[in-house]
Amino acid sequence: MSNAEINIGLNDQAMAALEQFAVPAELTSVLQQFRDSLAFYSMVERRRLEYLRTGNLGVLSTRIGAIDPSVQCVAEIKELEGVATLSQSYKLSLYGWQSCLNSAWHRVSPEYPHQAWRSFLHAYGITEHFANKAVD
Numbered sequence: 001m002s003n004a005e006i007n008i009g010l011n012d013q014a015m016a017a018l019e020q021f022a023v024p025a026e027l028t029s030v031l032q033q034f035r036d037s038l039a040f041y042s043m044v045e046r047r048r049l050e051y052l053r054t055g056n057l058g059v060l061s062t063r064i065g066a067i068d069p070s071v072q073c074v075a076e077i078k079e080l081e082g083v084a085t086l087s088q089s090y091k092l093s094l095y096g097w098q099s100c101l102n103s104a105w106h107r108v109s110p111e112y113p114h115q116a117w118r119s120f121l122h123a124y125g126i127t128e129h130f131a132n133k134a135v136d
Contacts (some may be wrong), residue, residue: 004049011042026120029113037109040065044101048093055089057081060097066108073100 015038023031043064051059060077061070069077076096083089121128 001049001052004045004052008042008045008049011038011045014038015042024120024123026116026123029116030120033110033113037105040067040105040109044098048098051093052086052089060093064101067101067104069097069101069104072104073097076100 015035018031018035018038021031047059047062047064051057057077057080060073060080063069073096076092076099079096080089080092083092120126
């Protein structure tokens with residue numbers, strides 16, 4: 001639980017930093033996507049922590065933006081109904097419920113704004129080069 005609180009605090013700090021960023025116009029959509037993604041995943045973590053603390057499944061069923069877990073993650077929430085231990089709650093809420101929300105997010109979130117990134121690189125004369133590095 002304390003690790004989850006630390007992660008939520010770090011997410012809050014990251015969001016505050018993102019709110020202070022001034023980016024070139026070409027990167028506005030990229031920054032917005034980072035904000036939206038961080039806001040969504042931070043809320044997922046908050047809801048999961050609240051559920052683990054309280055055992056209240058209603059917390060996991062509450063809408064997060066465009067995603068309604070009570071509709072899109074019915075099976076995962078149903079599986080949590082019969083849980084008897086905190087360890088089971090932890091595993092099923094992570095590998096079931098949170099994975100379901102991750103999949104739902106990827107279905108509704110906009111694709112990464114590649115064109116905006118390319119426009120930024122072009123406008124500032126930046127070239128990218130990908131190099132494979134050996135893994136230790």
